[in-house]
Amino acid sequence: MKITVQRSGGIAAMTRVWSVEAVSDDDKERWMPIVEACPWDEAKSQARTVNEPDRFMYSIRAGQRRATLPERAVTGPWQELVECAKAEGSESRGRLGARR
């Protein structure tokens, strides 16, 4: 299972991406509860809440699941998932956007 956390926005608008590849049984055993704890279905409605100017936006993927959350909504299990991905994931700086 691949876990990806993309943080975009902020006044500087520099996108950062942290990725974790949970391949071994040990890794999966550790990451599954963290991923399962997140309310993925509720996230759909949160994505529509108005973001505060210059706050970060998080796009989170784990396997087939996806969620887009404003920074303010990254609390509880989401915060746990994001913090773990930042701490253990490999980082790449996402280049924003293929130009049209």
Next chain:
Amino acid sequence: MLCSIVPPYMLRRIAAQSEPRLWAVARAAKESLLHIKDLQAVRAAPAPSTPPSVVAAKPSPPKRTIYDADTSENLPGRVVRKEGAAPIGDAAADEAYDGLGSTHRLYAEIFGRDSIDGAGLALDATVHYGNLYDNAFWDGNQMVFGDGDGEIFQRFTKSVSVIGHELAHGVTQFTAGLNYRNQAGALNESMSDVFGVLVEQYLKKETTEQASWLIGEGLFTDKVQGAALRSMKAPGTAYDDDILGKDPQPDSMDTYVRTSADNGGVHINSGIPNRAFYLVASELGGNAWGAPGQIWYGTLTSGSLPSACTFGKFAKTTAATAEELFGVGSVEHDAVLKAWETVKVKV
């Protein structure tokens, strides 16, 4: 009931005043003109409770409070400096205090605006927010500044244009209420960049020619290859760094970026209206807080921008505002039309 005793042609002349001390009066005159237009459009409607006045109310002095979050994410934190108190020796807190003052001064002295909401709103800011937090934001009520990670960013209070940027989000919230998504979001961002640089230019008394037109100059550490977060004069050229990559801002509609990140690229496509403002200032020369600032402020507060405003609608409104303030075919009106043509936004 048409209550203004000053005829529209005279209001128009007052509105076109180039004397800085008369701008507050000129603004009120312009608002009266718009008001008359509204009245003419809805003559059947009931009379307004407050008649337009040519004399703007005098803005009140700032009411600043600086808080310290002590690297937590709890807002607002503990009070460290109140209005009128001496500097406390904490760089971030004192920079925030001074930056709020400079921002308040621009709105009061140049636009005749009484604080962020136009009604003397107290200005609150929290510094030392979060652990090595790489950002600054406006949360709907106050400003929040992080210390930066020390690797890429230094503390976010170092740049007065950033402080002005955050407060301008408050002004936009209380006026046009532009959505923070897609083109309306990019306009919201651009408003903050425009009034952010004007705070800095007015503080330093820099003309268009002397100013850097950079947002967040001095925020990067020495390790970064870059001058600032954004350039209004030349969007896309503020930084080019091995780790950060290149400044992704477009400078015309030809290179408009479609992305789902960053609320639809609000900090990216803002480069287009940012450059339009710079081009107007450059064409007219002198102080950007003069005619260019008056046109943009007049547009923001015109009441005719929808919350889902597009670049095209915004451009049309700047042209209408320039026409209202300076007349058709004036150099100001022409400069606005030419600027939008250069960045390829249809007026």
